[in-house]
Amino acid sequence: MSTTSPSLPGGTWPLGDLTVTRFGYGAMRLTGPGVWGPPADRDEALAVLRETGKLGITHIDTADVYGPRVANELIREALHPYGDSLLVATKVGAVRDERGGWPPAREPDQLRRQVDDNLKSLGLDRLDLVYLRLGNAEGPRAGSVARAFETLAELRKQGLIRHLGVSNATAEQVAEAQSIAPIVAVQNIYNLVHRHDDELIDRLAAENIAYVPFFPLGGFSPLQSEALSAVARRLNTTPISVALAWLLQRSPNILLIPGTSSVKHYGRTWPAPAFRSVTRTSPNWRRSAAKGDVPLVSTCLVEPVNDPRKPGPRRERAILTHLSRAVRRHVDAKQRPRRRQDGHGVGRGLHPRRHPRPW
Numbered sequence: 001m002s003t004t005s006p007s008l009p010g011g012t013w014p015l016g017d018l019t020v021t022r023f024g025y026g027a028m029r030l031t032g033p034g035v036w037g038p039p040a041d042r043d044e045a046l047a048v049l050r051e052t053g054k055l056g057i058t059h060i061d062t063a064d065v066y067g068p069r070v071a072n073e074l075i076r077e078a079l080h081p082y083g084d085s086l087l088v089a090t091k092v093g094a095v096r097d098e099r100g101g102w103p104p105a106r107e108p109d110q111l112r113r114q115v116d117d118n119l120k121s122l123g124l125d126r127l128d129l130v131y132l133r134l135g136n137a138e139g140p141r142a143g144s145v146a147r148a149f150e151t152l153a154e155l156r157k158q159g160l161i162r163h164l165g166v167s168n169a170t171a172e173q174v175a176e177a178q179s180i181a182p183i184v185a186v187q188n189i190y191n192l193v194h195r196h197d198d199e200l201i202d203r204l205a206a207e208n209i210a211y212v213p214f215f216p217l218g219g220f221s222p223l224q225s226e227a228l229s230a231v232a233r234r235l236n237t238t239p240i241s242v243a244l245a246w247l248l249q250r251s252p253n254i255l256l257i258p259g260t261s262s263v264k265h266y267g268r269t270w271p272a273p274a275f276r277s278v279t280r281t282s283p284n285w286r287r288s289a290a291k292g293d294v295p296l297v298s299t300c301l302v303e304p305v306n307d308p309r310k311p312g313p314r315r316e317r318a319i320l321t322h323l324s325r326a327v328r329r330h331v332d333a334k335q336r337p338r339r340r341q342d343g344h345g346v347g348r349g350l351h352p353r354r355h356p357r358p359w
């Protein structure tokens with residue numbers, strides 16, 4: 001279905017024997033409120049998914065528990081057959097209860113059933129990437145992952161899973177999983193505010209393992225910061241683009257899976273097809289910036305530092321450095337997040353809205 005677009009911000013990353021665009025899409029938002037039931041506008045949800053194909057995005061993140069089944073079935077309807085280039089990553093380790101909760105379900109028979117459910121709802125014989133989702137809604141919880149991860153490793157041997165990952169995991173759990181079977185990705189909460197995994201990201205980068213931040217835009221507590229807005233204004237872009245650009249330049253192993261349920265938002269958040277022909281050395285970015293061409297600016301800002309072999313114009317790098325420093329300084333020095341009971345970090349000047357946190 002998808003063809004890889006060389007002009008998506010960030011380029012590509014090898015996930016095992018597959019290559020994906022670092023700019024991906026997270027499908028959790030396609031469901032009804034509380035990640036439960038069908039979307040208010042089904043056609044819009046399908047249109048968002050088809051847009052990912054048009055843009056050449058080759059990494060979509062989902063889970064059978066989104067809906068439940070809703071996100072997977074929409075993906076299937078919009079994009080099946082997926083073709084060789086599109087990787088649909090999913091997760092197991094929890095189910096939904098009648099009140100919409102997310103109780104853990106990591107016993108071997110429960111995991112087998114969830115793998116089976118994902119295969120059915122996505123219409124696949126083999127799942128490309130399955131994360132074992134650990135912890136709970138408050139975040140990672142220490143404890144052995146051996147029994148659960150061994151079950152998934154066995155399903156991988158049986159040919160039902162191509163690649164494995166862990167999600168909402170501590171650094172120790174990542175290491176324990178790696179001692180059982182190879183992993184290609186870790187998916188944890190991380191963004192400009194939640195920086196608890198800085199060390200883990202660097203370790204994984206050294207091992208060529210992807211780090212996939214969930215809630216890249218703050219999730220249910222959208223990132224809001226005067227510093228972020230100021231940087232965005234200065235760059236004539238939006239805080240969302242700055243937040244995503246910052247993640248892309250943070251480390252080459254970071255893959256983005258921002259979520260939206262709206263084609264309009266999608267257009268503002270993601271690069272539009274018109275930008276495909278623009279190369280990182282394009283001199284047009286200033287003109288585009290003047291016109292408020294947000295995704296293009298984001299593309300140009302991000303590309304030069306992602307490929308150290310082909311550094312872009314000095315001016316572009318200088319702006320990116322400024323962006324990174326400004327945001328980092330603000331978050332590090334003034335807004336280091338405090339842990340709250342619901343797992344969200346709060347810093348002065350950042351105003352997350354309270355919501356239950358699913359996964």
Ligand SMILES: NC(=O)c1ccc[n+]([C@@H]2O[C@H](COP(=O)([O-])OP(=O)(O)OC[C@H]3O[C@@H](n4cnc5c(N)ncnc54)[C@H](OP(=O)(O)O)[C@@H]3O)[C@@H](O)[C@H]2O)c1
Nearest residue numbers: 026027028061214215216217218219258259260261265359
């Ligand atoms: N492993 C885990 O435990 C776990 C947990 C949570 C999520 N995830 C994965 O991570 C993915 C991303 O997380 P997420 O979608 O919850 O959070 P997110 O990407 O941080 O933020 C999504 C929010 O941003 C809004 N948004 C996006 N573009 C926008 C724009 N241009 N203007 C205004 N608002 C915009 C969306 O609203 P609209 O819909 O109105 O655009 C939505 O409310 C999920 O889809 C899921 O696949 C995994």
